[in-house]
Amino acid sequence: MAKGIDVGTMNIISGRQEGDETVFVQQRNSFVEIEHSDMAEQMLSRSDVLHIRKDDAVYVVGDDALNFANIFKQETRRPMQRGILSNDEKSAIPMMKLIIEQVAGEPSHHQERIHYSVPADPIDSNLSVLYHQKTLESFLQDAGYDPEPINEGMAVIYSELAENNFTGLGVSFGAGMTNVCLAYYAVPVMTFSIARGGDWIDEQAAQATGKPIDKVTSIKEDDFELDFRTDVGGVEGALAIYYENLLDYVVENIAREVDEEDIEEGLDVPVVVTGGTSSPRGFEALFADHLKDANIPFSISDVHSVDDPLYSVARGALVAARSEEGEDQGRPNRSEPVESSVSDEDDAEAEEAEASAEN
Ligand SMILES: Nc1ncnc2c1ncn2[C@@H]1O[C@H](COP(=O)(O)OP(=O)(O)OP(=O)(O)O)[C@@H](O)[C@H]1O
Numbered sequence: 306m307a308k309g310i311d312v313g314t315m316n317i318i319s320g321r322q323e324g325d326e327t328v329f330v331q332q333r334n335s336f337v338e339i340e341h342s343d344m345a346e347q348m349l350s351r352s353d354v355l356h357i358r359k360d361d362a363v364y365v366v367g368d369d370a371l372n373f374a375n376i377f378k379q380e381t382r383r384p385m386q387r388g389i390l391s392n393d394e395k396s397a398i399p400m401m402k403l404i405i406e407q408v409a410g411e412p413s414h415h416q417e418r419i420h421y422s423v424p425a426d427p428i429d430s431n432l433s434v435l436y437h438q439k440t441l442e443s444f445l446q447d448a449g450y451d452p453e454p455i456n457e458g459m460a461v462i463y464s465e466l467a468e469n470n471f472t473g474l475g476v477s478f479g480a481g482m483t484n485v486c487l488a489y490y491a492v493p494v495m496t497f498s499i500a501r502g503g504d505w506i507d508e509q510a511a512q513a514t515g516k517p518i519d520k521v522t523s524i525k526e527d528d529f530e531l532d533f534r535t536d537v538g539g540v541e542g543a544l545a546i547y548y549e550n551l552l553d554y555v556v557e558n559i560a561r562e563v564d565e566e567d568i569e570e571g572l573d574v575p576v577v578v579t580g581g582t583s584s585p586r587g588f589e590a591l592f593a594d595h596l597k598d599a600n601i602p603f604s605i606s607d608v609h610s611v612d613d614p615l616y617s618v619a620r621g622a623l624v625a626a627r628s629e630e631g632e633d634q635g636r637p638n639r640s641e642p643v644e645s646s647v648s649d650e651d652d653a654e655a656e657e658a659e660a661s662a663e664n
């Protein structure tokens with residue numbers, strides 16, 4: 306068995322295969338600190354709410370943080386910011402450890418393989434993902450797993466572009482970041498991230514309209530559509546403006562980064578957009594429109610979104626982990642001795658593809 310886990314700024318989601326079905330476990334990557342009281346103790350002990358008690362404080366972690374924040378009139382806090390561990394949240398490490406342990410669950414056997422998503426280094430900030438990556442690795446090792454990082458954009462290619470021989474452009478529009486990967490037969494040709502995503506849209510729209518960020522987020526997640534018939538001056542109007550601005554910024558950066566690569570002439574690839582921020586109706590068409598106008602040195606056969614954009618990365622990480630364990634057909638099975646020289650070569654190729662996928 307093997308697992309995949311998507312460690313995101315807003316959602317932490319694991320995936321595992323049970324028969325024909327992929328089973329996902331999900332928690333919100335947030336927590337709330339409440340003062341310890343008898344009432345809190347009672348509420349918590351009667352439920353299976355994820356929490357930690359530390360001195361005079363109780364931390365409620367994950368999905369329940371939002372409910373407790375409302376009841377106790379507190380703000381939720383986030384262990385990650387802009388795609389990686391937050392450096393100004395001192396409780397980030399124990400909270401993330403708890404959520405990851407709960408979402409990953411117990412390994413089904415000692416040293417079960419787990420692929421965990423890691424963003425590419427952002428091109429628009431000097432943040433490095435190395436510390437974040439190594440911290441996640443140690444959480445998963447402590448939980449009894451054999452962890453392996455997978456680039457978030459590459460995970461999108463694994464999950465959404467199998468039918469196209471793992472060739473195409475995958476873009477994951479998350480909360481803290483946007484991750485981009487261009488892959489050619491499962492080999493990443495270009496991976497990068499941009500330190501902007503749904504959180505940035507919310508912050509900008511909140512600032513423009515004077516509304517609290519949480520309010521803006523819930524309007525956006527409720528039934529917001531990118532149809533541009535929305536009211537000028539309202540929250541939806543502001544959301545539409547910043548959505549379009551984010552897309553412009555992403556497309557501009559794709560054009561610039563691709564330009565620096567040695568792209569094969571006549572390349573014609575599909576583009577897949579996913580991640581929570583790609584959810585609103587109209588997103589795919591708007592992105593396709595902006596791409597058409599950009600100066601990109603390859604042609605795009607089509608742009609499509611996915612049905613369940615929150616799960617793409619977890620699913621892709623699972624595909625990578627399983628194929629490495631040889632559970633998938635068509636890839637060499639490492640748990641069995643390699644007998645012919647042909648399989649040997651296949652194995653080396655697969656290893657090479659995987660090694661570059663992780664960089
Ligand atoms: N229905 C929806 N409409 C609009 N936005 C949504 C919707 N559902 C979720 N989002 C937004 O999607 C983002 C979360 O997406 P996702 O879970 O893909 O991000 P993440 O993986 O946690 O973050 P990252 O990859 O940036 O670290 C948030 O900004 C959230 O507000």
Ligand SMILES: [Mg+2]
Nearest residue numbers: 313477479618
């Ligand atoms: Mg993500």
